[in-house]
Amino acid sequence: MSESTTTLRDGHAPVPPDPAEIRAERRRLIESVRALRRLLDGRRAFELADLRRLNHEARERGRAEAACAKTLQRVHERRLRRERSLARRLGGLDGKREHQERRALTVLRRESVERSLRATRLTTSEINGIGAGLIRDLAAAGIRTAADFTRVSWGKAPHGKGGEVLYIHRPHGRKVHINGIGEHRGRPLMEWRRAAVARAKARAPRELPPDQRHRIAEIIEAERARLKAEAAELPREADAAREDAVRLRTEALSRLAETAREAGRAAAERRAEFDAMAERLLALQAELAAHQDRYGDAGRRLRRAESRALRPLPAVPGPRAPEDGSGAGQGAPVSEPGTAGEPGTRVRAGxxxxxxxxxxxxxxxxxxxxxxxxxxxxxxxxxxxxxxxxxxxxxxxxxxxxxxxxxxxxxxxxxxxxxxxxxxxxxxxxxxxxxxxxxxxxxxxxxxxxxxxxxxxxxxxxxxx
Structure with a gap:
């Protein structure tokens, strides 16, 4: 404190300081306290921002951990699904082999029957009641063998003229009418075809040739080997996916930790500045109180300013989380002042x-x-x-x-x-x-x-x- 100078009269009694000097010194102290208080008013906002920063860092760490855990869970579930699918497909290979053999035999028999029907030609000696003229008419309509028609049916005459006539159905959906072929000639025609179909089916092979059976077996064994190789590759793919997830989590946590350390150092420096200002404010308040005790009241105008300057320091917002970046308590956000769950904090208006x-x-x-x-x-x-x-x-x-x-x-x-x-x-x-x-x-x-x-x-x- 800079005190007013005193002089001695005749070397004995000190001269009391000038009241104007006392008021000026008192104003200087009050203004200094006011300036420091204005600076310290920003401490609460700084502490709240720092708490929000710590909460944000904790949330980001939690998101990184949750993303890693979710990825690991998806990898595990995908592996289980693929293992079950491969096991089901491997178990169904024997049934697949039998199915392919049956299908190949069906195709082989159908081709044999079609060949036999195409070889069975329509002649006058084969069907009673159908002469050479009708044979020519049928050939002109494309019906020469048993494979050239499938069935007969009754329907209206072409162009709606006349009554119902007999139609002969071709294999691809067309139907034709031959004059002279009615019910009496149509029935023998169908019986001839049924007999030809029965003979063709009787001559058709009832089992696959060895070469086709061997070819189907090779295809099934190749499929079995491929599925087994894929099943053996599943653990390695799952391990690689887990390693990638863990690596990404480690990189994210490292970046967050580095950012947290930098922000923590900056916050510590700012907090040290506020602490130094608080200590300086206490020293100025003590100096102002000592000045009041020594010189008494400096006037009505300064009385209210002195009482405001000597108010206690504002309370610093709640406890701070550790800033060393060690990761202690990283998963739990820090509660801000005035929120529920913190003793002694304010509550919101109802x-x-x-x-x-x-x-x-x-x-x-x-x-x-x-x-x-x-x-x-x-x-x-x-x-x-x-x-x-x-x-x-x-x-x-x-x-x-x-x-x-x-x-x-x-x-x-x-x-x-x-x-x-x-x-x-x-x-x-x-x-x-x-x-x-x-x-x-x-x-x-x-x-x-x-x-x-x-x-x-x-x-x-x-x-x-």
């Missing part, structure tokens, strides 16, 4: 304040004293709505910031008392404006007095806070 907000909002729309037959004067209708609207806006201004996590706080003391006083004042105004009866007016005066007391009490509590 949702019950919405009730008076809605009530005053309703009054700002409907007014007071306007529900009866008597119409209140214009000044009451306008004034009541304006008062209700102003109260609604004030309650929302106080309540909304105190619901946010970053600025959570209870409502100021006396707010509820003031709101009740305003509501009773509106009720009293409605009584005065809606009726002139003596009893209603007396109740209105009583309500007005009570509302005035409540308003005065709430305003006093708000002023003290």
């Amino acid at each position: 949702l019950g304040w919405l009730l008076p907000v809605l009530l005053f909002a309703l009054c700002s729309v409907t007014g007071v004293g306007e529900l009866g037959e008597v119409t209140p004067p214009l000044w009451l209708r306008v004034g009541s709505r304006l008062a209700a609207l102003a109260t609604t806006a004030e309650l929302l201004r106080l309540w909304v910031p105190r619901r946010r996590p970053a600025t959570a706080a209870p409502m100021p003391p006396g707010t509820g008392t003031q709101a009740t006083g305003v509501f009773l004042a509106l009720a009293a105004a409605g009584m005065f404006g809606s009726s002139g009866e003596h009893g209603v007016v007396a109740a209105g005066w009583a309500t007005a007095v009570l509302s005035a007391l409540l308003l005065a009490t709430g305003t006093r509590r708000r002023a003290k806070d």
Whole structure:
């Protein structure tokens, strides 16, 4: 502290310092304290930002761990699915071999039957009642062998002329009508074809030739070897996928740890600056208190500034998480000051304040004293709505910031008392404006007095806070 110089008169009594010098020194100390307080006001925002940073780092580490665990789970499930699929396919190879042999035999027999039917030609000696002329007509229509038609059926004559006629169906869906072939000649024609089909099926082979059976067996064995090789490759693919997932997690955690160390060092430097400023502020407060003790009151103008300068230091927000990047407690976010679950922290304003907000909002729309037959004067209708609207806006201004996590706080003391006083004042105004009866007016005066007391009490509590 720089003290005012004193001189000696006749070498004995010190000369008291000039009051102007005392006030100037006192102002210098007060301004220094104010400047440091303004700088220290940013500490709470810094601590909250640092806590949010720690929470963000913890969430990122948790996301990296969760992503790795999810990837490992997917790798395990994919391996199980592929193992089950390969085992099912390996188990079904024997049945597949039998199925292919049956299908090949079916194809072989069908080709043999078709060859036999194409070799069975239609002649006059084969079918009774069908002469050379009809044979020529059938050949002109493309029917020369038993393979050239499948069945016969009755239908309307071509172009709708005449009654029903007999149609001969070709293999690919076409049907033809041959004049002279009716029911008596159609039935022998179909019986001839059935006999030819029966003879062809009887001559068809009933088992596969050895070369085809051997070729099917080679195909099945090659498929079996491929599936076994794929099953043997599954563990190596799963191990490689797990190693990639673990490597990605390690790289992500390393990047996060490096970023956390850098941010932690910067936060530690900033915190050290705040600590140094706090120590300097305490020293200046002690110097100011000593100056007060030595020289007493410096005047009415400085008295309030001195009391504000000597206020205790603001509390630093809650405990800080470790910043050494060691990973201790990495999975759990740090609670910010004012959040639930931390002892001694503030709580948010309750949702019950919405009730008076809605009530005053309703009054700002409907007014007071306007529900009866008597119409209140214009000044009451306008004034009541304006008062209700102003109260609604004030309650929302106080309540909304105190619901946010970053600025959570209870409502100021006396707010509820003031709101009740305003509501009773509106009720009293409605009584005065809606009726002139003596009893209603007396109740209105009583309500007005009570509302005035409540308003005065709430305003006093708000002023003290």
